[in-house]
Amino acid sequence: MDIEDLILISVDDHVIEPPDMFDGRLPQRYQDRAPHIVKGPDGGDLWAFEDIVTPNVGLNAVAGCPPDEYGLDPTQYAQMRPGCYDVRERVRDMSAGGVLGGLNFPTFPQFCGQLFMRAKDSDLALACVRAYNDWHIESWAGAYPDRFIALSLPVLWDPQLAADEVRRVAAKGCHAVTFSENPAKLGLPSFHTPHWDPFFQACAEAGVVVCMHIGSSSSMLTTSVEAPPEVMISLTPVNSMLAVTDLVFSGIFTRIPTLQMALSEGGTGWMPYILERADYVYQHHRAWTFTDLGGRLPSQVFHDHIWSCFIDDPVGVKLRDDVGIDKMMWEMDYPHSDSTWPHGPEALWKTLGGVPDDEINKITHRNAMRAFSWDPFATRSADRATVAALRAEATDVDISVKSMGRRKAEASGSLTATLAAAVSQGRER
């Protein structure tokens, strides 16, 4: 197998929602209260919903943008690559990047729909979640069924409504739902209560994977406000470490034995250590804590229930037997700043030396197809799905990096504080 032969499914990309996404999708009584775009004082395109105004932060839409134009300013659609928000252009960018399939997380509702949880009118919010999911399933993913794994938003504020909604979208073929890596940080019950059981039970029954993206607790770790932004950005996988540890020591998987979860953008190279540590602690401490995992070690709970995801992670690939080769999945993270686009295949290939072909295929696409019950080969033959074939379809796509007309970055001591504020905007209810 050569790099040209890879078949790549990215289980973590992001859609910047287009301004017209709610048009005609809400009940008539709510249509004029739909989230909509307003202009900010410095020209940024902002989403307005009830009394909440939320920007498209520049750093979240930098595909094709020169790094010295990265930053935290609110951004206009006109300053983004159209592939961020236009599905036709997105697919062309995916092809130019050699990537067959993508699973796209939301942007303006935050990673798991925190925005709608904060609404004053929960009926309106429920209508918006449904409209968002219909748009995502029909107009975004549905426009190219051979290119997208559909992902739905949950109804965060009501586990029974969340169960209803996940069943509704599963009936439309959507087998992924985004959720919080730590609902306790959102002011909701933690994983150590049975509060979420109706929702997780519905996910398990409908074959829906619960995808927990880093940052979906509206929290990021850093060390001090004086630390440079690299400290906070480097530590994002720690959110997934906390989530894994939290989940394997909860009773969720004992109560719901077929539930499957994915740690989106969590990275993988740390997992063998964290699992080794959890097993060690469980064995050393359970006699006085009375924690009981029902006969399994924490690492076994992990391997039975949790899928791992990485962008560029040579250590994780090296440790793939300990991470779990049957649940590792690749990510491109388009159009975020950690993305490898348009050189995803090249970045991944560098880490695949010595990996057998069948294991490469698991990491690049077979595991994702199995996790999300998604078969792109139903409508597109495998030989038309390779890096080489897709890039041949998109030779006219300009992938060069060029100015987007954004403000040039300037040295500032307050970047970390600004970044933390942007992340935490989904916290208060």
Next chain:
Amino acid sequence: MDIEDLILISVDDHVIEPPDMFDGRLPQRYQDRAPHIVKGPDGGDLWAFEDIVTPNVGLNAVAGCPPDEYGLDPTQYAQMRPGCYDVRERVRDMSAGGVLGGLNFPTFPQFCGQLFMRAKDSDLALACVRAYNDWHIESWAGAYPDRFIALSLPVLWDPQLAADEVRRVAAKGCHAVTFSENPAKLGLPSFHTPHWDPFFQACAEAGVVVCMHIGSSSSMLTTSVEAPPEVMISLTPVNSMLAVTDLVFSGIFTRIPTLQMALSEGGTGWMPYILERADYVYQHHRAWTFTDLGGRLPSQVFHDHIWSCFIDDPVGVKLRDDVGIDKMMWEMDYPHSDSTWPHGPEALWKTLGGVPDDEINKITHRNAMRAFSWDPFATRSADRATVAALRAEATDVDISVKSMGRRKAEASGSLTATLAAAVSQGRER
């Protein structure tokens, strides 16, 4: 090489300070204000200093104790193995455990002397820090110079006094000082200021390694108060991940190019991933953040300056080339609950399959001797320092686990909150 031939130096054990440690060690005017033992309402032996009363938490002195007597109650000396607080018995326990040398962190002053930082009378506190260090260097480590690497407390509230003290103890042969993994969490300036430069400069010049133990920020991570204690205990190495990330992105090592630090009880198996992540983030983001590490990648800064430490870490040993074989050191953690005593050699040996002898010797003792400028072989020949030789000297030591007469553990929903409160007691100034 066989398990019997290992020569083991543990760079992380703990002393439970004996009640008489300050006798005759303070200036006359302060002697009656020295920290001293008082009886708690339920019989626990507590340390009293100014208006602060701090317990010996049971979990911190469990060597030889059955796991169902582990817990968070204040403990009496009579309920501990004498090796916790009696240096003669400690050395016998070390021998019975096959261990040549130990570096012992403080207990009642907290991991880096937070207690004395909280004092109202800073002259008294300075006298206490000096008295503590003299006691540790002369009466504890000094009682068996071939068995202990001496460790001093810093003067946390004044970097110039801290520099003076580290020079004073270095002149007595003490080449390790304990410090906070994140001083910002203690209300002190962060690593991203030049505040600590006089102290770190003195450490570098005097060949003193700055040892940052997990928990020395008086902070532990958990996910929610409802999570079982295993979540918090499993996540302790995350403190070291935060510290590493913080340090490599600070300018400290550019300003003080010979400074050496150690991540005590941090574990090692996560390091290759965290370093890979830091390098990735630095390369992706520095154009807009203007962070400048002076020509080195974060991973290079790490390998040049930071020593790693582990208790039982098969993944770390497997990844030793990426962790850095020349700076990996072993730990026993006597008498804490994560300790492998008295079976440290057996636990370590299980992870050493396929490791060449010279690399085993680096991990077990050569690196520690080099880091701390400590040569036990000056007074004890290497053939008298092996697991077999030491155990042969201590055949009369009873290492069986037996009741210490403590209260049996009971299931409780508040263990995590109690644990968090115990950890955070050193925070408020």
